[in-house]
Amino acid sequence: MPGPVQWLRNRERLPINPSANPSPEAGVGLIGVIFWIFILVLVVAFVVKVMPSYYDYWSLQNIVKQQAQQAGPEESAGQILYNLNGRLGVAMIHIPQKDIVIEKAGNGPVLITVTYDKIVPLAGNMSLLLHFQAKGGH
Template sequence: MMNKQYQGGMTAAGWLIIMAIVLFFMYLAIKLLPAYMEYFSIKSSLVSVAEESSSSSSKSDIQRLISGRFSVNNIDIIKVDDVEIKDITGGKALYIEYDNKISLFGNVSALVEFKHEEPLN
């Protein structure tokens, strides 16, 4: 008498579903990656300005430094006026908060919100 043998594995439909899910997340990563790269560029600009400035620096000096960094790093999603100079305990801090709307497909978009605070030396 022959025993029934069962084959293990996924069907073609199962593989298609898995591939569709993987491709969707790869597409999402490709669309969102530039927004995060731009955020890290903005963050590094604020860090370098904060290291170069002090709490006694004037607002116009700080804005001039930020403008220079944004120009060098080709940052155009935010302007120098969007960077707030806040008073905190022990000095001042640079604060930025913005959002980036990314069109995914059709009428579907992703909204990514960023904020960063960097204390001045």
């Protein structure tokens, strides 16, 4: 068995090459950086395409709630629909009339429900189907 002095002498003769044993803190290579930038670009593109639909939905939800609260007992369902379409036109939100349901029981509260689907094209022949339902009233 070599003594401590012999061990030190052998150790001094060993070549020092830091690349022979890479440390776990070596970092990310160029391929890794390119991969993560690609993933980030995909996520940003997805958010840019989808967020306008959600913004329209949130605006629609606020408009429907306000219209249901402001509808008086003497207003007919047709008048409520006319007022709702006016507000939607100002907000530049286009909803087909068949997707808007107004329920009114006599002089009771008004319930407005808007249910619609939105198709968001992503890339090529890939699309995303979003289903929204906004309710306002009691």
